[in-house]
Structures are given as C-alpha cells and as structure tokens.
C-alpha cells in the first residue's frame with residue numbers, strides 16, 4: 001500500500017459516510033456503511049450478508065439495506081455461489097482496493113471535466129464588477145446598464161480573470177499529473 005493508496009482509502013471512507021448518510025438521511029447509518037466497506041476491504045474472500053452482520057452491531061435487514069444501496073451506487077460487487085448446505089444460491093459481497101481506486105478516480109475525473117468547462121467559460125467571457133457593492137455583471141448586462149451599476153450608479157470595472165485562470169489551469173494540470181502517475185490518465189474533456 002502506497003501513501004497515495006492510503007489517502008485514496010481515506011477519501012473513499014469520507015465519501016461513503018456522506019453519501020450513505022445522505023441516502024438514508026441518517027449520520028449513524030453513514031458510519032455503519034464505512035464499517036461495512038472496511039470489513040469487505042479487509043476480507044480476502046467475498047462475504048455473505050449474515051457474515052457481515054455478525055461484525056456490525058445492527059440487524060441483518062439493515063445490513064442488507066445498506067449493501068443494496070452500495071450495490072446500486074456501483075460501489076460493491078455481488079456474486080452468486082452454489083450453497084454448500086442448502087439447495088439455493090449464496091449471495092456474497094465484495095470490494096477490492098482496485099475498485100475503490102477506480103471509483104475515486106471516476107469522481108476526480110468528473111470534477112476535472114467541470115473545472116475544464118469553467119476555464120473554457122472564463123477564458124471566453126468578460127466580466128465586470130461594481131467597486132461599490134461588488135455585484136458582478138456580464139458584458140451584455142454592462143451594455144444594458146450603460147457601464148454603470150444599476151444599484152448605485154458606480155462606473156463598472158472589468159474583472160481581471162488571469163489570476164483565477166492561472167490558478168485553475170495549474171490545478172487542472174496537477175490533477176492530470178496525479179491521474180497519469182496512477183495509470184488513470186484518460187481525461188474526457
């Protein structure tokens with residue numbers, strides 16, 4: 001496990017806690033979901049829901065509800081095995097560190113695409129602001145208001161976006177480098 005991997009697992013646990021808490025509108029359930037994904041990550045084999053429930057202090061029904069949401073979100077895998085003891089199938093859950101990594105990088109790529117879109121928008125836009133009330137105006141509004149703030153008649157000033165654009169462009173390049181160093185360099189812009 002590299003430092004990057006440790007970091008990714010931590011981000012993943014945070015993500016799971018918030019996502020599941022949101023899904024159930026309950027912070028405690030978010031924490032239980034983190035326990036469940038940790039159990040799956042530390043197991044070398046896929047686990048049945050009753051095995052998982054034995055290690056979590058809630059009913060198997062609630063464990064199943066959480067697992068089903070995790071499955072629906074594409075986070076955990078479900079496999080079907082022939083039961084050793086009964087004439088039915090056993091359903092087993094699993095989650096690998098590779099899956100966690102892929103999941104986090106998908107989220108990072110979505111954020112990256114958004115950043116790229118923001119940079120494209122900012123590069124092609126001229127924005128103005130009012131030095132008195134700090135309202136922002138687009139170029140169309142500026143013409144409409146005759147280069148004066150409609151709220152206080154202050155002459156409007158063009159915003160210098162170079163700093164923001166430089167910052168965002170650097171951020172994008174850093175994220176791209178991180179993705180490439182992890183073998184996940186395919187960015188769809």
Ligand SMILES: [Zn+2]
Pocket residue numbers: 130131132133134135149150151152153154
């Ligand atoms: Zn103003």
